[in-house]
Amino acid sequence: xxxxxxxxxxxxxxxxxxxxxxxxxxxxxxxxxxxxxxxxxxxxxxxxxxxxxxxxxxxxxxxxxxxxxxxxxxxxxxxxxxxxxxxxxxxxxxxxxxxxxxxxxxxxxxxxxxxxxxxxxxxxxxxxxxxxxxxxxxxxxxxxxxxxxxxxxxxxxxxxxxxxxxxxxxxxxxxxxxxxxxxxxxxxxxxxxxxxxxxxxxxxxxxxxxxxxxxxxxxxxxxxxxxxxxxxxxxxxxxxxxxxxxxxxxxxxxxxxxxxxxxxxxxxxxxxxxxxxxxxxxxxxxxxxxxxx
Numbered sequence: 001x002x003x004x005x006x007x008x009x010x011x012x013x014x015x016x017x018x019x020x021x022x023x024x025x026x027x028x029x030x031x032x033x034x035x036x037x038x039x040x041x042x043x044x045x046x047x048x049x050x051x052x053x054x055x056x057x058x059x060x061x062x063x064x065x066x067x068x069x070x071x072x073x074x075x076x077x078x079x080x081x082x083x084x085x086x087x088x089x090x091x092x093x094x095x096x097x098x099x100x101x102x103x104x105x106x107x108x109x110x111x112x113x114x115x116x117x118x119x120x121x122x123x124x125x126x127x128x129x130x131x132x133x134x135x136x137x138x139x140x141x142x143x144x145x146x147x148x149x150x151x152x153x154x155x156x157x158x159x160x161x162x163x164x165x166x167x168x169x170x171x172x173x174x175x176x177x178x179x180x181x182x183x184x185x186x187x188x189x190x191x192x193x194x195x196x197x198x199x200x201x202x203x204x205x206x207x208x209x210x211x212x213x214x215x216x217x218x219x220x221x222x223x224x225x226x227x228x229x230x231x232x233x234x235x236x237x238x239x240x241x242x243x244x245x246x247x248x249x250x251x252x253x254x255x256x257x258x259x260x261x262x263x264x265x266x267x268x269x270x271x272x273x274x275x276x277x278x279x280x281x282x283x284x285x286x287x288x289x290x291x292x293x
Contacts, residue, residue: 044244044245044246044247045247046114046242046244046245046246046247046248046249047245047247047248047251048247050090050092050114050248051090051091051092053092054091054092054093055092055093055094055095056083056086056087056090056092056093056094056095056114056115057095057097057112057113057114058083058094058095058096058097058113058114058115058116058117059097059099059104059107059108059112059113059115059116059117059118060075060079060080060096060097060098060099060116060117060118061098061099061100061101061103061104061118061191062098062191062192062193063077063101063118063119063168063191063192063213064077064192064213064216065077065078065212065213065216065272065273065278066078066079066117066118066119066237066272067079067080067117067118067119068080069098075096075098077272078119078137078268078269078272078273079117079118079119079136080096080117081268081271081272082117082136082265082268083096083115083117083239085259085264085268086252086255089255090251095113097112097113099112100190100191101118101168101169101170101171101190101191101192102169102170102190104116104118104120104240105126105129105130105240108130108240108241108242109129109130109242111242114241114245114248115133115239115240115241115248115252116130116239116240116241117239119139119210119237120237120238120239120240121171121172121210121235121236121237121238122135122235122236122237122238122240123172123235126240129243130240130241130242130243131240131241131242131243131245131249132238132239132240132241133238133239133240133241133249133252133253133256134238134252134253134256134257135236135237135238135256136237136238136239136256136265137236137237137265137269137273138234138235138236138237139210139211139212139234139235139237139273140210140211140231140232140233140234141172141173141176141208141209141210141211141231141232141233141234141235142208142209142210142211142214142215142227142228142229142230142231142232143158143165143177143206143207143208143214143227143228143229143232144199144206144207144209144214144215144217144218144225144226144227144228145157145158145199145205145206145207145225145226145228146199146202146205146206146224146225147223147224147225147226148224149163149205149206150226150228154228154229155229158181158184158206158228158229159181159183159184160183161183161184162183162184162185163181163183163184163185163205163206164184164185164187164203164204164205164206165177165181165184165185165186165187165204165205165206165207165208166187166189166194166195166196166198166199166203166204166206166207166208167186167187167188167189167195167207167208167209168188168189168190168191168192168195168209169188169189169190170188171210172210172233172235173208173209173210174186174188174208175233176208176232176233177208177232179232179233180208180232181208187203187204192209192213195207195209196213196217199217199225200221200224206228208232210235211231211273212273212276214227215227215276216276216279219276220279239252
């Protein structure tokens with residue numbers, strides 16, 4: 001009798017499990033059907049808003065060669081070319097909003113622009129608050145130093161306590177410099193121009209920055225600066241968007257896939273990173289203003 005009751009209980013338990021699995025399967029199928037059948041009003045309007053307003057608004061911060069400003073005040077650079085092509089494919093105008101580097105994330109989350117495009121590295125820390133697109137490129141973080149500060153033993157010089165290294169504040173460059181040179185004095189600045197000015201003006205002995213910025217500096221001031229060592233870190237670049245803007249995120253990722261496949265992004269990257277021919281379009285002979293730390 002006990003054996004019979006046990007068998008009955010096992011049958012009931014098995015039936016209960018099968019019933020639960022069936023309900024779960026039906027629920028998953030129903031939710032998938034609802035997602036497909038849902039009216040557009042149920043989805044976020046991030047992409048629709050851009051199309052209706054006929055404007056893609058992008059937050060930028062000066063960071064050559066991703067974002068530069070010409071003498072006439074207009075922007076140029078790798079990310080300018082990419083977002084211009086993105087806006088063109090959307091059939092809208094491109095509006096670039098310049099803000100300090102450290103304000104980019106806060107201003108995006110506030111809603112002041114639709115996305116960030118400024119050589120913005122995709123990191124796990126930043127991804128806690130923003131959503132990154134598919135990768136648009138990757139670059140090495142490297143050091144360029146004043147020749148006078150290196151002496152006969154560059155490796156020993158840069159590792160010495162108090163060696164002054166300029167970096168962009170709250171950037172992957174800053175993190176890489178602190179990791180690689182724990183005894184150095186790290187001087188943080190709000191934009192890349194000030195980082196560059198600190199080295200040229202003698203406030204810092206070297207700078208750690210994302211390529212090709214160090215190579216550009218060494219080329220412009222070859223009698224004063226030289227590259228030191230190899231890459232400290234390699235970082236992925238991407239556009240950053242608000243987590244709730246699902247439709248915009250999907251479109252941007254699809255756009256990156258399509259324009260990577262047809263060679264558009266590769267061509268733009270080759271122009272800005274493959275050589276420095278573009279530098280002739282800009283006034284690079286002007287001495288930088290004193291850095292503001």
